[in-house]
Amino acid sequence: MTSPDVACHDLLVRLAGRLPDELLWRMRDWLADGGRSVLGATLPRELLRHRVGLTDAERDLLETAVGEWGASHRLLDAVLPALDPDEVTVTFRADSSAADIDAAALSVLAVVRGHPGCVELRQGWRQAAGTPGQRVVLVLGAERPWVLAGTLQRVLRAHGDRTPCVEVLPPHGKPPAYHRAAIIGSTPLWRSAAALADA
Amino acid sequence: MEDGTSFGETTHELLLALAGRVDDDLLGRARELVAVGEDARAVELVTASLVAGRAVLPERVRSALVAAARAARTDLDPGAALPKADPEDGTEHRFAAPADDDPVAGALLALPARALAGCHVLLARRRTPAGSAPGPVPHPVVLVQAPAGGRPTEVLAYQIAVALERADVHASVEVLSPDGALSEYHAAALRSAAPVISADDAEPAFAEVPRPAPRRERETRPEPEEQPAARRQVPDTAGLLRPPVQSDALLGDVLPSVRAEREPEAQEADRRGPERREPARPVAVPDATGEARGADDSDDPATTSAMPASIPAASRRPAPEREQAEPTPEPPARPAPRPAPRPVPTPARIRRPTVTPISRTSVPNPIPLVRRGGPASIVRPMAPIEPEPEAELPVDAAAAEVTEPPARESVPAPDRRPADAETPAFHSLSDPLNGPLNEPLLAPLLDPTVHEDDPLAVGGRLPAEDVAPPARADHDDWSADWLSGTWAMAPSVLDGPPRERDQAGDEVADTDFEAEEADDPVAEAEPPAPRPAPGRPARHRYTDEPASPEPVAEAEPERPRLELEPSGEALGLRPESLSRLSDADRQLLARLQAELLEGRRPRVSRRAGIGNGVGPHRPGNNGVGNNGAGNNGSHRSDPPDLAG
Numbered sequence: 001m002t003s004p005d006v007a008c009h010d011l012l013v014r015l016a017g018r019l020p021d022e023l024l025w026r027m028r029d030w031l032a033d034g035g036r037s038v039l040g041a042t043l044p045r046e047l048l049r050h051r052v053g054l055t056d057a058e059r060d061l062l063e064t065a066v067g068e069w070g071a072s073h074r075l076l077d078a079v080l081p082a083l084d085p086d087e088v089t090v091t092f093r094a095d096s097s098a099a100d101i102d103a104a105a106l107s108v109l110a111v112v113r114g115h116p117g118c119v120e121l122r123q124g125w126r127q128a129a130g131t132p133g134q135r136v137v138l139v140l141g142a143e144r145p146w147v148l149a150g151t152l153q154r155v156l157r158a159h160g161d162r163t164p165c166v167e168v169l170p171p172h173g174k175p176p177a178y179h180r181a182a183i184i185g186s187t188p189l190w191r192s193a194a195a196l197a198d199a
Numbered sequence: 200m201e202d203g204t205s206f207g208e209t210t211h212e213l214l215l216a217l218a219g220r221v222d223d224d225l226l227g228r229a230r231e232l233v234a235v236g237e238d239a240r241a242v243e244l245v246t247a248s249l250v251a252g253r254a255v256l257p258e259r260v261r262s263a264l265v266a267a268a269r270a271a272r273t274d275l276d277p278g279a280a281l282p283k284a285d286p287e288d289g290t291e292h293r294f295a296a297p298a299d300d301d302p303v304a305g306a307l308l309a310l311p312a313r314a315l316a317g318c319h320v321l322l323a324r325r326r327t328p329a330g331s332a333p334g335p336v337p338h339p340v341v342l343v344q345a346p347a348g349g350r351p352t353e354v355l356a357y358q359i360a361v362a363l364e365r366a367d368v369h370a371s372v373e374v375l376s377p378d379g380a381l382s383e384y385h386a387a388a389l390r391s392a393a394p395v396i397s398a399d400d401a402e403p404a405f406a407e408v409p410r411p412a413p414r415r416e417r418e419t420r421p422e423p424e425e426q427p428a429a430r431r432q433v434p435d436t437a438g439l440l441r442p443p444v445q446s447d448a449l450l451g452d453v454l455p456s457v458r459a460e461r462e463p464e465a466q467e468a469d470r471r472g473p474e475r476r477e478p479a480r481p482v483a484v485p486d487a488t489g490e491a492r493g494a495d496d497s498d499d500p501a502t503t504s505a506m507p508a509s510i511p512a513a514s515r516r517p518a519p520e521r522e523q524a525e526p527t528p529e530p531p532a533r534p535a536p537r538p539a540p541r542p543v544p545t546p547a548r549i550r551r552p553t554v555t556p557i558s559r560t561s562v563p564n565p566i567p568l569v570r571r572g573g574p575a576s577i578v579r580p581m582a583p584i585e586p587e588p589e590a591e592l593p594v595d596a597a598a599a600e601v602t603e604p605p606a607r608e609s610v611p612a613p614d615r616r617p618a619d620a621e622t623p624a625f626h627s628l629s630d631p632l633n634g635p636l637n638e639p640l641l642a643p644l645l646d647p648t649v650h651e652d653d654p655l656a657v658g659g660r661l662p663a664e665d666v667a668p669p670a671r672a673d674h675d676d677w678s679a680d681w682l683s684g685t686w687a688m689a690p691s692v693l694d695g696p697p698r699e700r701d702q703a704g705d706e707v708a709d710t711d712f713e714a715e716e717a718d719d720p721v722a723e724a725e726p727p728a729p730r731p732a733p734g735r736p737a738r739h740r741y742t743d744e745p746a747s748p749e750p751v752a753e754a755e756p757e758r759p760r761l762e763l764e765p766s767g768e769a770l771g772l773r774p775e776s777l778s779r780l781s782d783a784d785r786q787l788l789a790r791l792q793a794e795l796l797e798g799r800r801p802r803v804s805r806r807a808g809i810g811n812g813v814g815p816h817r818p819g820n821n822g823v824g825n826n827g828a829g830n831n832g833s834h835r836s837d838p839p840d841l842a843g
Contacts, residue, residue, distance in 0.1 A: 022228065026248065029332050035251025041274030042247050072274060154332045162224055162334065162369070 005031065008039060008065035009146040011058055013167060017090060017178040018052050021134065021163035025153050028166070032150020040069030044076055053082025086177045092124045092136065092185025101189070104159035108137055108152050109190050115151075117143035119171045119195040124186030126165065134165055136182050141171030141195075171195075210238045211353035212379060213267055214245070216260045219292050219384040221248050222330030223338060223371045227360050230372075234357030239271035246273060250280040252331040258284035290383040294323040294391035295337060303339040306368040307395045314358055319344035321392035325371075339370035340388050346398065347377040 002010075012028050019027075023046060030038045043066050047054070054062060063076060105123055112121045119141035125133040135156070142148045145168035156164035167182065169175050175183065210233045214226060225248050232241035246268045249256070256264065265278040297304060304322050307315075321344075324337035343359060345352055356374040363370050373385060381389070780788070 022224070026225070026332075030247065030251035033251045033253075033331065035247070037280060038247040038251045038275065042243065045243075045274075070274070157222075157332050157334055158328075160335050 002061075002064055004036065004065045004068050005144075005146055007061040008036075008043075009149070009168070011043075011061040011065060012146075013169065013179070014058055014061070014176055015052065016165070016167055016176075017088065018085065019046065019050055021165060023050075025164050025166075028146065028149050029153055031146045032153075036066075036069040040066040040071040044071050044079060047079050048075065051080060053080035055082055055084050088177050088181045089128075090178075090181075091127045092182045093127055093133070094124050094185050094187040102159075104135070104156055104161065105189060107155045107159065111148070111151055111155060112139055112142075112190060115142055115148050117141050117171075118148075119192050120188060121190040122183065122186040122188050124182055126182070126185075134163065135161055136165045136167065136186065138179070138182055138186055139166070139168045141192075142168050145170075209353070210241060210267065211351075211356070211374075212376070213260075213263050214241070214353075215373065215375070215379075215385070216263065216382055217245060217249075218371070218373055218382070219290060219325075219329045220254055220256065220260075221245060221252075222333050223369075224334065225330065226371060230353055230356050230360065233353045234351075239273070242267045242271040243273040243275065246271075246275045246277050248330070250275055250277055253280075253282055254331075255282050255285045257287050260284075287383075290387050292325055292327045292329070292384055292387060294325050294340070294388045296391050296393045297322045297324050297339070301339070303341065303363070303368050303370050304393075304395050306363050306366040307341065309366065310359065310362050314355075314362055315343070315396055317346040317349055317398050318355075318396065319394065319398050320396035321389065321394050323388045323392035325388070334369075339368070340392075341370050341372045342385065342388055342392050343372060343374040344398075345374050345377060352376050 008031055009028075012024065012031065015024060027039060027043060027046070030042075043062070046052075047062075059079065059081070062079065067073075067076065108123075109121060112118045118139055120139070122138040122140070124136045124138070126136050127133055137152060137156070139145075139148060139152070149166045149168045152166040152168075153164040156166065167179055169179055174180075211230070214229055214233065218226060225245065229241040229245050232238070232244070242264075246264060249264065261277075261281060261284045264281070268275055268277050301322060301324075307320055307322065321342040323340045323342065325340050326337045328334075328336055329338070341359065341363070343355065345355055349355070352374040356372045359374070360370075360372040363372070373388070375381065375385060
């Protein structure tokens with residue numbers, strides 16, 4: 001059975017690109033801090049405020065996560081249903097130039113290398129109309145991924161990224177459309193030696 | 200020491216008390232929500248962050264937060280979730296004075312005057328992180344001492360923060376209420392802060408409202424960025440304990456472009472630039488009693504019970520104007536009232552916009568990489584041709600190419616075909632007008648065998664007499680027949696005289712046959728006839744072909760051609776017709792006749808006829824046709840296999 005933390009992390013991963021970055025990174029930070037009751041009180045409200053619909057699978061994750069953390073069932077029931085979002089309105093750009101391996105990327109790399117279960121670290125830049133490029137860090141495979149996501153977010157914020165986008169994905173399985181595009185539009189920064197040996 | 204801030208009346212005051220306890224972005228977001236009337240959401244956001252981070256708060260702040268969360272009817276229960284209150288003694292945060300060229304100061308000076316009318320604005324740099332996920336330090340903290348009776352403090356804080364953010368400056372904006380007590384956090388910040396913008400005078404400005412005259416003038420101005428001179432004049436330094444902040448130093452060379460765009464102001468600033476330079480930088484901050492306090496004396500006990508009302512502030516328009524208006528070297532004890540606001544002089548060196556890259560967003564653009572290959576599209580058809588013929592051509596052919604390097608660059612195709620070097624038409628390629636872009640038009644004109652049959656009527660629009668050789672009528676006949684394709688199907692070709700239209704069958708198949716005729720016994724049986732005339736028409740049409748790997752394979756050494764050239768008698772051609780044929784033409788005719796003599800159906804020739812049927816269009820079809828032609832050589836060598 002999926003633990004509430006895992007379910008909440010998976011749901012927050014799936015909400016990438018659907019909730020504002022400034023809110024999403026904060027919710028992930030709350031989860032990493034153990035703020036379960038906070039997420040139970042705020043996550044359904046934010047979904048309703050931003051008119052974010054959930055698929056059936058995502059609704060299961062929501063109920064698994066915040067349903068046990070004191071979320072209001074009335075608010076949970078009010079969350080809009082939605083189909084599987086397969087349309088990505090943003091573009092991702094991979095930069096292989098050495099200039100992108102800045103101190104923030106090196107700091108992220110240092111953390112990821114020491115976290116158990118990490119398989120690969122990628123970095124890309126999300127491009128949207130009228131907004132500057134946003135760094136997107138993708139980590140494939142990690143134990144306690146919500147903890148790693150929170151740590152990497154704080155590292156990036158210390159380097160000036162006000163809305164860090166850290167996506168810690170499971171090493172296997174089909175990622176959502178947003179993350180598929182992010183993986184395609186990113187460049188690998190590091191790969192685990194064990195993963196390379198298995199490949 | 201317990202925080203003596205009296206908050207709880209408004210959400211803005213609660214947020215002031217939480218400054219330094221949550222991250223600055225959260226505080227700014229909460230203030231924005233308060234400004235737009237969403238206090239409940241602001242309280243929920245701040246409470247959630249504090250609860251998630253298990254922040255330890257003083258009793259007053261904690262109780263106020265619990266009350267606010269309850270009033271906002273959030274689902275959070277900070278009273279139960281937050282740790283117990285802990286009294287604190289002072290603040291843990293440390294502040295420093297901003298640098299002379301602090302970009303935040305430049306951005307503040309560039310703000311619209313109305314936004315900061317009647318306010319004392321100071322700037323400090325916080326050197327300690329705030330919140331559980333802090334941003335980089337030192338973090339700029341803008342302290343605004345708003346006048347009493349002015350706009351609501353939360354609205355002012357929001358507007359200033361948004362204006363700074365639009366200038367790409369991220370700073371915390373703390374708008375202090377004139378009637379509220381200072382927290383330890385803000386008191387420490389004020390002790391280290393440097394004034395950036397002063398109020399209209401040095402009097403405690405919190406009881407004053409902004410003067411209407413400058414505001415009216417600003418409202419009538421087309422550019423709202425106009426800053427009144429009253430707010431930008433240098434305050435009186437006689438009664439102050441430290442000199443005002445040097446405006447040039449604060450301005451530095453960073454000011455938004457909105458001010459730099461004003462040419463008259465810039466000229467005025469250039470004119471006054473040397474006069475505005477004042478020596479002092481902020482080294483002391485006066486407290487409420489007017490005593491001097493050094494900028495580094497942040498450890499001194501602060502007077503936190505009241506806001507320093509008479510903090511001197513530098514103005515955006517310091518000394519120069521006053522010196523011009525009042526020639527007395529000593530400034531008056533109090534700033535002279537200014538009759539009307541004037542445009543702010545902008546030094547020429549502050550045209551550079553204020554940009555504070557916090558997160559690196561300027562990544563290399565991939566477009567230049569794409570564009571780098573863009574211009575190559577012009578030369579792309581030519582580029583791969585040069586090395587390939589040299590690699591495949593025999594040494595003598597390659598040596599012949601070296602003699603004409605310019606022609607190779609512009610028209611590489613003839614270099615790949617040694618036979619073209621003999622044609623007079625090839626020399627015309629050195630004509631500067633015969634560029635690659637002109638090839639589709641010039642090639643049919645220069646080719647007497649093609650222009651008559653040009654379906655695009657390109658040749659018809661041009662005077663054929665200038666370019667057509669005397670034997671043009673003959674080519675008309677055989678070209679028309681060749682294009683009809685019936686020549687290859689007619690069985691009477693064995694009995695009848697050789698038809699001139701067969702001469703054109705070499706357009707594609709000539710080089711293919713060159714490699715095959717060495718093994719063809721029929722072709723070898725016929726002795727090569729001496730060539731009557733070296734001129735071979737239409738060979739230069741291959742110069743139109745784009746570069747592709749396939750045409751390179753067609754380049755064959757000239758060696759077998761001399762041995763296999765059939766005579767005119769063997770081909771059944773008239774001497775004048777034979778003179779029009781090239782070596783490859785004659786080889787093709789010999790090949791065709793050999794096949795006919797063998798009794799095979801001219802299927803291969805018909806295929807060649809299909810390819811040649813688009814001969815006049817070859818410049819447009821070379822990309823496909825030649826690729827196929829490069830492989831047709833082997834196909835034609837064994838037509839029964841292809842026919843199945």
